[in-house]
Amino acid sequence: MFEHLQALPADPILNLMVQYRRDNNPHKVDLGVGVYKDEQGHTGIMHAVTAAETHLLATETTKTYIGPAGAEGFNYHISRLLLGNDHSAIKDQRITVAQTPGGCGALRMAAEFTAKCSPDATVWVSDPTWANHIPLLKGAGLNITEYPYYDGETKGIRFDAMCSALETAKAGDLVLLHGCCHNPSGADLSKVQWDAIAELLIRKNLIPFVDIAYQGLGDGLAEDAYGVRLLADKAPEMLIASSCSKNFGLYRERTGSVMVIAPNQQQAAVTASNLFSIIRGHYSMPPAHGAAIVETILGNAELTKSWDDELTLMRTRILQLRHQLANEMVVTGCAQDFSFIPQQKGMFSFLGINKQQVGQLRDEYSIYMVDSSRINIAGLSAQNLSYVAQSLSSVLK
Numbered sequence: 001m002f003e004h005l006q007a008l009p010a011d012p013i014l015n016l017m018v019q020y021r022r023d024n025n026p027h028k029v030d031l032g033v034g035v036y037k038d039e040q041g042h043t044g045i046m047h048a049v050t051a052a053e054t055h056l057l058a059t060e061t062t063k064t065y066i067g068p069a070g071a072e073g074f075n076y077h078i079s080r081l082l083l084g085n086d087h088s089a090i091k092d093q094r095i096t097v098a099q100t101p102g103g104c105g106a107l108r109m110a111a112e113f114t115a116k117c118s119p120d121a122t123v124w125v126s127d128p129t130w131a132n133h134i135p136l137l138k139g140a141g142l143n144i145t146e147y148p149y150y151d152g153e154t155k156g157i158r159f160d161a162m163c164s165a166l167e168t169a170k171a172g173d174l175v176l177l178h179g180c181c182h183n184p185s186g187a188d189l190s191k192v193q194w195d196a197i198a199e200l201l202i203r204k205n206l207i208p209f210v211d212i213a214y215q216g217l218g219d220g221l222a223e224d225a226y227g228v229r230l231l232a233d234k235a236p237e238m239l240i241a242s243s244c245s246k247n248f249g250l251y252r253e254r255t256g257s258v259m260v261i262a263p264n265q266q267q268a269a270v271t272a273s274n275l276f277s278i279i280r281g282h283y284s285m286p287p288a289h290g291a292a293i294v295e296t297i298l299g300n301a302e303l304t305k306s307w308d309d310e311l312t313l314m315r316t317r318i319l320q321l322r323h324q325l326a327n328e329m330v331v332t333g334c335a336q337d338f339s340f341i342p343q344q345k346g347m348f349s350f351l352g353i354n355k356q357q358v359g360q361l362r363d364e365y366s367i368y369m370v371d372s373s374r375i376n377i378a379g380l381s382a383q384n385l386s387y388v389a390q391s392l393s394s395v396l397k
């Protein structure tokens, strides 16, 4: 049965991690893997998470099954974190939420749900988009088409081209949008652009599908949810995939949520039964621990404040690093303009250098990033920032 299998190429990011680990240069810098890091390069556990875990260890009384939707308390809090406490879709009971194994689990369940409702629909994804979107959507059998998004020249969004492409989509197609902190480009829609996209999607009967994996790491918890809240207010039908991997630092605990918004309460009940049946056929029910942590934090005012304060520090640090990198590039006398870096949002930006220059940074300076030149801003620190800037400046000479 296995003899026809061909070995697949190694995942580029995992490959990079191996190379980085083997590198003995004391100045080596990892800007590859997409996890938040502190000044010491450590991906620590947030204080509120440790406090919640301590509480859970002392108070949990059972490990019995929880069902396909996961924990009700988690679903309650996460839907309010995403949409706000008084959102009309919540008040009108149009939403179905399920706790999922990470944002990936949410994306895949949303894709499977779409494949069941509308197998011929096309999902429009940004060019470029997060690499794993493609297998997650294709694995459910969906068709994918790209819409223009990032402009390597201006370092902004090709907004007119994006709108023109979406004007050609057929009614019932889905449009996958990054809620905030676009991965890999860091280029986000402005509020005015979100407003225009919402108008286009509603007018053309296109279904918004928002992936929000970095809420709180761009401009703030509410600010980063502008697009998702707007669309949930205007669109009769919508899908949302969210992740707690980055903003709660829960990566390996696999914590996320999928939300389906139906046109009315009756349709929502039908939606719920279908979504839960799809989940049952995949992993039956999600793991409990990460969601129990989030529920504990968001259900307690003191822990929520501690979490929010720490998230604010993370966001502020990323923004400072963005400014410092751009300033440092000026100090090195580099002719190339990097003033776009502090304009972009979240953990990632493209440096905009070519594959050969990326290779040179890796081979000559032990600075690691993926071939596209996407860097994890949080991998920068006070210790390595001027080294990175000088090295980058040298490969650009």
Ligand code: PMP
Pocket (backbone or CB within 6 Å): 034, 101, 102, 103, 104, 105, 130, 178, 183, 211, 212, 213, 243, 244, 245, 251, 255, 256
């Ligand atoms: N969407 C995007 C755009 C992401 O960058 C990520 C994490 N890298 C995810 C979803 C999901 O992550 P996870 O499954 O680890 O929660």
